[in-house]
Amino acid sequence: MLGLLLQVLASCLWLGHSEVVKSFQGPCTRFFYEKTPPSGGIRPVNAARICQVYQNQYRFATLYDRTNRIPRYSAYIYQPGPGGRSDSWFVEPQLIQQDYLKYMETERSIIDTYGITPADIGKNQAIDKDYVDALFLERGHLSPSGHQTGDGKTATFTLTNIVPQYKTLNEGAWKEYEDSMARRTEGCDTTYVITGVVPGNSPNRRVNVPSHIWSAACCVRGNKPIKAWGAIAENKIDMNVVTNLRLGKLEEMLTKLYKGTVVTLFNNDCPR
Template identity: 40%
Template sequence: MSPSQRLCAAIGTLLFLSRFDLGVLGEVHQDFSKCLHFFHGRTPPTGVNAAGYQPICQRFKNQYRFATAYHREHRIPLYSAYVMNATDGKRPDSAWMYEPQLAFSLASPEMKAFGTHPDQNVRESQALLEDYKNSNYTRGHLNPSMHQKPSEDRRATFTLTNVVPQRAGSNSGPWNSLEKAVRNKFKTFCEGPMYVITGAAPYANGTRRINDRVSVPEYMWSAYCCPVYKAKLPRDVRPVFPTYAAVGRNDRDSGEEIVPVNPHAKSSFRGYDVRTMALEALEDFLAQRLRMPIRLFEGRCR
């Protein structure tokens, strides 16, 4: 090989390696460095055992919309983190999407609408629409579209990397009421950004799945951080600032030691109650259930 041929070969190798590195360092990689602005103090939750969890900077229409810690094996997120930007508009009619880079690191960093027949790499790396069909579970948003205002931010929430199997009695009942209550607190009392982290907690004993693929959570959980709020809060609102949290039942047959059941609730919603609590109480629950010493907000939002 002549010197000029060796030089061309070396340049070609460098170009190939550069292309490979860029793919690995896309929106699905080892940390949230490209989307830290979705976390209070630009600090993701600490104490999370990184094994199995894939950080995703959720990207749509060439912009980051929120952040998700996704578990490939269970095919659901541990949590999604976002900044509240609430709207009163109708739920958008949006196509459901998936994350191409979970299937192939060199794929586009943009979430993409499902095709008719997802390829095997997509099938193995994440949940599919067919997993939820005839499952008796809804697709429960962690970052709900009602907590976003711009149209494209709302549409971006319709990715299966942002949802978990959620019972309809929870999704359209007490959990929906919680989402509205948090939105109202933001609109009424926050004078700066509200950082929200919403996630799912597994069963304490054993894993339950739909379609023998997607893990079902026993509980939903959520917490917010509003570090800048009105100086004069009503007395009954003071305990819920700057942080507050909640745990909701996703199984009406679960015990009541974590979330009690309201026997007077509407029958279709009974057993899917939500218990509000201090941030520290939620973190204690997650530490026990997930076996991780999780701290959700930098400096406890203070």
């Protein structure tokens, strides 16, 4: 009993943590332009809202789909800079049980702390084995490490920010799109980015393989949005194409793909 208590207390000192919240409020809203999260058919029935925190700083926000075990989107502010990649992959303790501690941690640490199994961890989220065994698929970041700086890069290595993405796309046209953000954001003081997926039809997989991956950005100079854009790609083994389009056109496409109410990604001040 004492050993478990010491482990829990030690975990409290770990500064990398996240929190499952009822709504994106408080510090987490700063990742959305005008503190306005996306609306419409994008939200899954069994949703979890995660404020991703690392080293006592909020890094980005994630809307997670417990049923499909993938994030629907991650929202962040584009702020690239120096820093290394993480050697570890994290999972979310509060997707296992709400009263677990509020920090992202490795599977091994959670198993040792709570005496549970990988199956317990993976009930509502992806675990490392899901990606180790995936053929032709890689861990695709929604909030990319390259769009963060310092410890923010490490924070992106949580499986709640990862989807199965086909290798050709992940290392090809989608990477080119992510790398183009530096050019696209010239003249912007702050660039708000939301990157997400449309769940695919993969009934025999524990973790859903998205049919599409998309991204949208709203560029702000001073207090005024001056431009916005979107991009979308089919996530198929033989596809390596990213289509660039207006923000409004992307929202129209997502409304059809999600087959729900009208999708709005940013506050209406962002140019369509």
